[in-house]
Amino acid sequence: MSTRSLADAAHETNTEAPSHGQTLAQKILARVSGVDAPVPGQIVEGAVDLAMGHEQAAQAVLPFHQMEAPRIWDPSRVVIAIDHWVPASTEGAAKLHQILRHFAAEEGITNFYDVGRHGICHQVLAEDGWVVPGDLCVGTDSHTNMLGAMGAFAVGIGPTEFAAVLATGRIWLKVPPTIRVEVEGTLGKGVYAKDLILRIIREVRCDGARYKAVEFQGPTISRLSMSERFTLCNMTTEMGAKAGMVAPDATTREFLQPIAKHPMHPLTPDADASYERTISLDVDGMEPQVACPYSPDNVRPMSEIVKEHVKVNQVFLGSCTNSRMDDLRIAARIFRGEKVHPGVRFIVSPASTAIYRQCLKEGLVDLFTEGGAVFTNSSCSACFGGNMGILAPDEACASSSNRNFPGRMGAKEARIYLMSPAAVALTAIRGEISDPREVLP
Amino acid sequence: MKELLEGRVWCLGDELDTDQLIAGKYLTIIDPQELKKHVLENVDPRFSREARPGDILIGGENFGCGSSREHAPQALKAVGLAAVVANSFARIFYRNSINIGLPAIEVPGVRSLFRPEDIARIDLPGGRIQNVTTGEETRFPPLPDHILGILRAGGLVEKVRQELRGASTSPREGLA
Numbered sequence: 001m002s003t004r005s006l007a008d009a010a011h012e013t014n015t016e017a018p019s020h021g022q023t024l025a026q027k028i029l030a031r032v033s034g035v036d037a038p039v040p041g042q043i044v045e046g047a048v049d050l051a052m053g054h055e056q057a058a059q060a061v062l063p064f065h066q067m068e069a070p071r072i073w074d075p076s077r078v079v080i081a082i083d084h085w086v087p088a089s090t091e092g093a094a095k096l097h098q099i100l101r102h103f104a105a106e107e108g109i110t111n112f113y114d115v116g117r118h119g120i121c122h123q124v125l126a127e128d129g130w131v132v133p134g135d136l137c138v139g140t141d142s143h144t145n146m147l148g149a150m151g152a153f154a155v156g157i158g159p160t161e162f163a164a165v166l167a168t169g170r171i172w173l174k175v176p177p178t179i180r181v182e183v184e185g186t187l188g189k190g191v192y193a194k195d196l197i198l199r200i201i202r203e204v205r206c207d208g209a210r211y212k213a214v215e216f217q218g219p220t221i222s223r224l225s226m227s228e229r230f231t232l233c234n235m236t237t238e239m240g241a242k243a244g245m246v247a248p249d250a251t252t253r254e255f256l257q258p259i260a261k262h263p264m265h266p267l268t269p270d271a272d273a274s275y276e277r278t279i280s281l282d283v284d285g286m287e288p289q290v291a292c293p294y295s296p297d298n299v300r301p302m303s304e305i306v307k308e309h310v311k312v313n314q315v316f317l318g319s320c321t322n323s324r325m326d327d328l329r330i331a332a333r334i335f336r337g338e339k340v341h342p343g344v345r346f347i348v349s350p351a352s353t354a355i356y357r358q359c360l361k362e363g364l365v366d367l368f369t370e371g372g373a374v375f376t377n378s379s380c381s382a383c384f385g386g387n388m389g390i391l392a393p394d395e396a397c398a399s400s401s402n403r404n405f406p407g408r409m410g411a412k413e414a415r416i417y418l419m420s421p422a423a424v425a426l427t428a429i430r431g432e433i434s435d436p437r438e439v440l441p
Numbered sequence: 442m443k444e445l446l447e448g449r450v451w452c453l454g455d456e457l458d459t460d461q462l463i464a465g466k467y468l469t470i471i472d473p474q475e476l477k478k479h480v481l482e483n484v485d486p487r488f489s490r491e492a493r494p495g496d497i498l499i500g501g502e503n504f505g506c507g508s509s510r511e512h513a514p515q516a517l518k519a520v521g522l523a524a525v526v527a528n529s530f531a532r533i534f535y536r537n538s539i540n541i542g543l544p545a546i547e548v549p550g551v552r553s554l555f556r557p558e559d560i561a562r563i564d565l566p567g568g569r570i571q572n573v574t575t576g577e578e579t580r581f582p583p584l585p586d587h588i589l590g591i592l593r594a595g596g597l598v599e600k601v602r603q604e605l606r607g608a609s610t611s612p613r614e615g616l617a
Contacts, residue, residue, distance in 0.1 A: 092469025167601055210530075
């Protein structure tokens, strides 16, 4: 066990000698482009394995028709999953859904997660095995990076680009250099994958991985579940990364074997791959982390925040980052038998309908609502400030989501603190930002 | 696409994210003319009222970080901006801008050369930007041919349309 203090724990190396080995990003882009050994900076054109669209894909329909493509390239490789306004909460959202339903019917897209089958797009893609190792996946949401946890190259794009993918099945990409994040040590009591990624973002900053890929490696990463790996890769978006990924291993295979929708190409990085930068982190002794207003990289250790007695008006347990079964179970463990603090609103939104139903079976819906929480249907919910759970000026929110920029969840003055589901649950009980280590056995 | 641009500038800071460019509550709006009424409303409410066609936006580091929403560059384009110039761009915002035919030009350090209301002159293929008001000038790496090709076509829609049309009349080796 290492004795390095946390202050020294994150250190980096910039001095690796160039080599001919390939990173995971290079391996995948070589596979999908047919280019033998693509180098960072080179523009390659890749064949897309899976294209995912949510509501924003409605804006792809007009450009798609303007491109005059006869049909979409392959309906079996396109998934539409609406998630931001489910069921439609405004006429505008209803129209987006309608455009997508018509388009899907016209183009024969049967993989449509409509109201009733819905979930957050990245989560339903994960649950149903739509993305497998070696894939090139594109999606109309910036957190498409999450699917890189499958050992895939998963990248967010806008709707005009999505239209071009629908028309051609291909996308041009600049081969990114890769930042390696090597993690050792054991996550302690009350410390989770969310704390780890916040800690890494504190190091890399919001723009430190712009145009780059991030590969997570090391013994700590090997021990993480798929859900925890999703949390890590999800928030590589908050470092500006093009893709975040974990090379496939036994955990990946076990998760995907029963559900994979197409053949896997389990590529792994070469041992002598050339990384632009390596960040090494020892998580032994690392405490819970909090991203404070107004940026996901304004990360501070929980012990400092607790001393400031930060009162909150709303608590949100949801989003593609942290509302899977393990997240909800951890929060339930803390919230069991407790009540929401007077004057606080606690919103719980599971990541998918499958998770919603599992919560019903396990009695979690009862547990949360008995304590005064709102348990909503599955959607992006309060995360993006456009549907429900909107914050008023001067309000503060503790959230398990991924962004806290000004105006993210409503009023531009509202303050959002990002943290783990466990911290969120204890904060709901106490009404001020709290350290889950205080109550966990 | 105009390749020599000149216009009055608007200046913004570092890490200007997509929530600030166009807030989540407006994401069900598809019409760019409607969207532009709300662009930057929490940052500079004058912008949507007073920005004129041909104006140029000067941003700091990591401009357009955050969401994949194309609404952000769509709204800026609807205002009539000639270009968005920044020290650096977030990648999805950058691609979205190019794809809809709005020149996004990365010029390290450019933000410190300009004050609001200055006049900027940009030579896109030549890779030069000048502050006409102060006379200061800096250079930037010219846009790669691939990206210039999309801008010259007027955006990705027209580029793909031309390529698909070419593909149906003559054999090809794949999209450029």
